[in-house]
Amino acid sequence: MSLNILHSHSTLYGPPFRVNFLRIYLTSLSESLLHVVAGCKTYLNEGRFTWRHDSVLNFIASILKSVNHCNLYADLPGYISPSVITGDELRPDLLITLENKCIYILELTVGFESNLLTNATRKRQKYQDLINEQLKNYEKVKFVNLSISSLGVFSHPSLDFTEMLKDLKFDEQCRKYYVRKIINICIRSSYYLFCKRNKEWDNPQLMSY
Numbered sequence: 001m002s003l004n005i006l007h008s009h010s011t012l013y014g015p016p017f018r019v020n021f022l023r024i025y026l027t028s029l030s031e032s033l034l035h036v037v038a039g040c041k042t043y044l045n046e047g048r049f050t051w052r053h054d055s056v057l058n059f060i061a062s063i064l065k066s067v068n069h070c071n072l073y074a075d076l077p078g079y080i081s082p083s084v085i086t087g088d089e090l091r092p093d094l095l096i097t098l099e100n101k102c103i104y105i106l107e108l109t110v111g112f113e114s115n116l117l118t119n120a121t122r123k124r125q126k127y128q129d130l131i132n133e134q135l136k137n138y139e140k141v142k143f144v145n146l147s148i149s150s151l152g153v154f155s156h157p158s159l160d161f162t163e164m165l166k167d168l169k170f171d172e173q174c175r176k177y178y179v180r181k182i183i184n185i186c187i188r189s190s191y192y193l194f195c196k197r198n199k200e201w202d203n204p205q206l207m208s209y
Contacts, residue, residue, distance in 0.1 A: 033194070034112050034114075036193065036194050036197045037112070037150045037190045037193050037194055038111050038112035038115075038150050039112065043193070043201075046201045047201070047203065048193055048196070048201055049110070049193075051189070051203070051204065051206065051207075052110055052150070052186070052189040052190065052193060052207075053108060053109075053110045054076060054206055055185055055189050055206040055207035056108060056110055056148070056182055056185050056186060056189075057074065057075070057076060057093050057094065057108050058076055058206045058209075059181060059182065059185055059209045060094065060106070060108070060146075060182070061074040061076060061079060061094060062209070063170075063178055064094070064096055064168070067096065067168050067169075069098065069099045070096050070097060070098050070099070070168075071095075071096070071097045072094070072095070072096050073085065073094065073095040073096070073097075074093065074094045074095075075091060075092070075093050075094070082094065082095045085097075085103075085134075086130055086134075090126070090127060090129070090130045092105050092106060092107045092127065092130070093106055093107055093108045094106040094108070096168075097138070100139070100140075101138050101139040101140065102138060102139065102140040102141075102142065103134055103137075103138045103140070103141055103142070104142050104143075104144055104164055105127065105130065105131065105134070105141065105142070105143050105144065106144040106146060106161075106164075107123045107126075107127060107143070107144070107145060107146065108146045108147075108148070109123060109146070109147045109148070110148050110149070110150060110186060111147070111148075111149065111150065112149060112150055113149040113150075113151065113153055116147050116148075116149055116153065116155040117147075117155060117156075119147045119155070120145050120147040120155045120156075120157040120158070123145055123147070124143070124145055124157070127143060131143050142160070142164065142167075143160070144160045144161050144164050145157040145158065145160055146158050146160070146161045148182065148186055149186070150186060150190040151186060151187055151190060152182065152183030152184070152185075152186035152187050154179070162175050162179065165178065181209055184209075185207050185209055188207055189207045192204075192207070
């Protein structure tokens with residue numbers, strides 16, 4: 001099986017590709033892949049992992065803007081903040097409210113494969129009080145617990161995301177395409193983080209899609 005390997009940062013914004021992370025890891029024995037793309041506290045504080053997270057979230061928000069008769073809130077520049085509805089204490093990544101008194105609460109986590117289920121469980125527990133609170137205002141409250149690995153692997157609870165897209169009248173072809181795009185953004189952004197290890201972080205624009 002052939003593997004398409006990026007050779008420069010300039011190609012990160014080009015066509016879809018697959019990255020051989022094992023080969024990358026073996027060429028850098030002094031650092032673990034986990035540490036570089038998901039575990040380094042210094043990188044976390046610099047906003048590197050937030051950049052990857054927001055790159056995925058920005059794509060999700062962009063596709064949901066096309067939904068008719070809804071209000072969209074996202075914790076991103078250019079969007080109304082979800083805190084307008086939830087307050088600042090528990091502010092999810094994205095909210096979408098529909099005319100039929102239904103609200104979707106979407107929380108996105110992008111981490112390492114071994115933490116997928118742990119992340120999903122932690123987020124569910126964290127937002128349970130918010131879910132209960134919103135039931136006072138909406139007939140239906142649906143929590144979309146989107147936990148994805150740095151290589152684009154979806155956790156089992158993340159199936160709620162595709163169910164949400166189905167409820168919002170996106171056909172099967174669109175749903176599959178959007179999932180592939182999310183996987184692609186996760187891989188490309190994680191590879192960029194790896195390439196930028198031990199280099200200054202210059203707060204790049206969110207990953208294009």
